[in-house]
Amino acid sequence: MSHLCTVYKPFDLQIDHAEGIYLYTKDGRKFVDTFSGIGVLAFGHGDKDIEEAMINKMRRYTHISNFFLDEDAESVAAKLIQRTRRQGRVFFSNSGAEANEAALKAIKKIRKGIIVAFEQDFHGRTLGSLSITGFSNLREPFNPLLPNVVFLPHNDPERFASFVRQNQVAAVFVECLLGTGGLRSISNNMARTLMQLKEEHDFILVADEVQSGLGRTGRFFCYEHFGLKPDIITVAKALGGGLPLGATIFLDQIMDVFQYSEHGSTFAPNPVALAGASVVMNKINDSFIAEVAQKGEYLKNELKFINNGLIKEVRGLGLMIGVEVNVDPERLKQIAFKNGLLLNLVSRNVVRFLPPLNITYQEIDTIVELFERSIKEVDFERNRTETSFASKA
Numbered sequence: 001m002s003h004l005c006t007v008y009k010p011f012d013l014q015i016d017h018a019e020g021i022y023l024y025t026k027d028g029r030k031f032v033d034t035f036s037g038i039g040v041l042a043f044g045h046g047d048k049d050i051e052e053a054m055i056n057k058m059r060r061y062t063h064i065s066n067f068f069l070d071e072d073a074e075s076v077a078a079k080l081i082q083r084t085r086r087q088g089r090v091f092f093s094n095s096g097a098e099a100n101e102a103a104l105k106a107i108k109k110i111r112k113g114i115i116v117a118f119e120q121d122f123h124g125r126t127l128g129s130l131s132i133t134g135f136s137n138l139r140e141p142f143n144p145l146l147p148n149v150v151f152l153p154h155n156d157p158e159r160f161a162s163f164v165r166q167n168q169v170a171a172v173f174v175e176c177l178l179g180t181g182g183l184r185s186i187s188n189n190m191a192r193t194l195m196q197l198k199e200e201h202d203f204i205l206v207a208d209e210v211q212s213g214l215g216r217t218g219r220f221f222c223y224e225h226f227g228l229k230p231d232i233i234t235v236a237k238a239l240g241g242g243l244p245l246g247a248t249i250f251l252d253q254i255m256d257v258f259q260y261s262e263h264g265s266t267f268a269p270n271p272v273a274l275a276g277a278s279v280v281m282n283k284i285n286d287s288f289i290a291e292v293a294q295k296g297e298y299l300k301n302e303l304k305f306i307n308n309g310l311i312k313e314v315r316g317l318g319l320m321i322g323v324e325v326n327v328d329p330e331r332l333k334q335i336a337f338k339n340g341l342l343l344n345l346v347s348r349n350v351v352r353f354l355p356p357l358n359i360t361y362q363e364i365d366t367i368v369e370l371f372e373r374s375i376k377e378v379d380f381e382r383n384r385t386e387t388s389f390a391s392k393a
């Protein structure tokens with residue numbers, strides 16, 4: 001019997017080492033990782049520049065606590081703020097959920113009223129971040145959660161507008177491109193309504209960029225695709241180069257929301273994670289982001305070619321792509337596994353692709369080839385079963 005809480009269902013693999021898009025097992029097998037540690041490894045497994053910066057920092061110290069300022073904290077924060085082209089300050093934490101917790105605390109401090117979140121948006125699993133996560137099945141066992149949170153449907157601008165006009169809304173959390181929720185993005189109409197209502201009612205707009213930020217969607221921040229102007233941005237996943245690091249970015253009027261001792265963390269920001277973040281931030285420059293957009297289009301188009309009725313939709317932005325399949329998704333995952341391809345499923349029947357941002361075109365071809373072979377095998381198996389049923393009947 002395992003001594004671990006049974007909250008995860010890991011692949012039945014013993015990983016020995018990992019490099020780029022590949023995981024190597026202790027028994028000598030090689031697998032293609034299509035989701036980069038759930039979007040954490042923007043430069044794949046074992047990026048040498050990140051590794052070197054981390055090792056150099058680690059040789060000097062691994063932890064110094066918030067009683068000392070690590071040299072990379074200020075520069076990473078400055079680079080994040082620069083990307084917003086506004087004034088701001090950063091609070092560092094250790095995860096996406098913690099980044100959203102800091103946003104929630106800030107909102108609680110300065111605004112009274114309802115927090116609006118959207119169904120299917122995912123913000124984390126700590127009590128605060130779970131309170132605003134739009135999956136009732138995840139929330140229900142833990143009710144009651146934070147009061148004054150209202151969930152509205154994803155992409156229903158009329159409903160949103162009428163709610164904001166009739167209630168005192170303190171803040172709105174939005175995930176512009178749903179990760180866990182199935183890779184659907186907000187509509188342009190929804191984005192316009194959000195900004196128009198923000199103008200009229202002055203609520204705090206929080207963009208959760210934990211998964212979609214840092215170049216993943218072919219823009220530095222995903223909200224840039226939709227013309228939003230958030231007051232708070234949360235990022236995490238790829239930021240620490242593989243080590244835990246989250247950041248809550250407070251902008252313009254609310255940049256000074258936290259005063260001395262109003263928030264904090266023993267561990268964050270970990271200096272070794274910051275060394276990784278420093279490299280990550282340098283590597284994600286404009287030309288690199290443009291390449292992410294191009295590679296994303298290429299991968300999307302290659303996946304669309306497979307079609308054959310086996311795929312319902314290919315969607316997403318940049319290298320954050322969802323393939324809604326018309327075959328049994330669990331069987332697809334099993335067959336892909338047999339073929340050496342590790343798939344991540346969200347929303348039951350959506351395969352989520354989050355490959356490294358520096359993936360090569362050749363590696364994209366490898367993923368598409370294995371995916372096509374796997375989905376066709378599932379179809380073949382299904383047809384064979386149906387035929388044998390029909391012949392028996």
Ligand SMILES: Cc1ncc(COP(=O)(O)O)c(C=O)c1O
Pocket residue numbers: 094095096097098100122123124125175179180208209210211212236237
């Ligand atoms: C959009 C989004 N927000 C928040 C989180 C929570 O991040 P973490 O698991 O690091 O707490 C996630 C995690 O998947 C996420 O995708």
